[in-house]
Amino acid sequence: MNEGSGGLGRLGTIVGAIAAPTSLITALLYYFGYYHAYWFFAYFRVNSTVLGFGMADYLMRSLDALWIPMTVTATAGLLAFWGHDLLRHRIAAGTRLPALRYLIPAVAGLGFLLALGGLWSTFTGTFLNRVLTLAPLSLSVGVTLLAYALHLRRTFAVGGPSSGEGGADSDGSDGGDSDDGRDGDGDGDGDEPTAPAPAPPDAPSAPLSRPEWAVLVELAVVFVLVGLGLVWAANDYAASVGVTRAQRFLNGLPDYPSAVLYSKDSLSIGAPGVRETRCDDRRAAYGYRYDGLALILQSGDQYVLLPYGWTRADGVALVIARNDSVRLEFGPSPSARSAAARSHSC
Structure with missing residues (x-):
């Protein structure tokens, strides 16, 4: 059983029981619409809270703030799913991918650096904060790469297909006459039964199954960190869009x-x-x-x-x-x- 997919489904059930998806999406749209309106009118030195905006006003403005972030996120997610599916099918077909031994450490190292930079930027100003949405996206992408590298290691590097050397059959026999002098039909002359040969030291061992609570906690932490990074990035982008729309309005004022x-x-x-x-x-x-x-x-x-x-x-x-x-x-x-x-x- 795939722990990741099962745990993700279980986590989705828990989140859905706590917060209805419609309510959560509406709250996020309201939040981004609020910041879009706030920074638009703040450019003209007007506090948007005195204008009496309603729910519909903020929801309409959120579409302007989230159009590009949602498009980019959906496209990147689709490409990532396609890439993972291609990798999974190649390994399932028995294709050896020596690059995995280099790919997994590289993905994990890059993810660690990006996640560290994003976390550091939440507490103090870094060069990542100088570029719009770069710091929050570093956090989200870094945590995602770390989780994916761990998933690759658990799924492919540990549990990958293996075959014995010298054309051995799956049951461990070489298909020829036995070395102990017994006939091919298995009738011996009173010889003692031999002990099974020990497994080679480099044979892959089956991955240990983890308890469900550990899987859920890991997925929940990844979900929270990635989600907070994306909300942070979308918030910065909404503020930038608000200021940009105000400048465009001013340029077309005549x-x-x-x-x-x-x-x-x-x-x-x-x-x-x-x-x-x-x-x-x-x-x-x-x-x-x-x-x-x-x-x-x-x-x-x-x-x-x-x-x-x-x-x-x-x-x-x-x-x-x-x-x-x-x-x-x-x-x-x-x-x-x-x-x-x-x-x-x-």
Whole structure:
């Protein structure tokens, strides 16, 4: 019986009994979506917790943060399974693979170095922390390689196929006449029965079976370390995607539709590029108008507006409560108005 596959199935049953897969996946998507939103709005100096995001908002943002990590992880996992299956079938067919005696130590050594570097990077800054997701991926890949090297040693190096020297049959006889003078039919002349020949010293011994609890503990530790490394990597990537999306939004800000903000009372907006106009008509429902703004997001009861002149040095973002005292009117973007003005010029 394969201890790895049996223990993995048993571990899956235990994990499934503790946490339903759907709940676990939803929690992870919420977590990654939260960090995506947090770093996106933090780029504009807005704390995302004041925007009243709901579960659906975070789940939608998590897809943007996890698309590439899930694709890369699934592809790497599929290639690893195919490679292992090819190796297993070649050995099962009796093909000798001398490279295994070098492959197993090499995989174990590489896994140890990567796992050590990833663990060290969790406690102090190393060169691995300077590259996005490199430290957590070192931990996950290193632990996976160590576990796989141990699996190869247990499965192939110890329990591999062996054949006797000199064309001996599987029962240990050489197929010819015996050396003790007995006939081929096994009738002797009263000779004493000889003791069976001892096994050669280099014959592989059967691997000792381990108790189920040891298999489960080993798989659980591997699962936890690999899982934490992948969550750590996905978290860093989600934060990076949030910042990248904010920078891309800022670069395309001149092409976004303008949002003219009307308010019953003065909002005293002093952001660069925002113009306040007071309406002279006393019968107007909204006495103040603000131009030079673009809408980033409307979430719950909040509007998030950004001035077209926003800069990283001194720019401010506006969070306006959504109620009857304000309204928005959308119009052409500044770039569209500039193009229209040029087309109508003489």
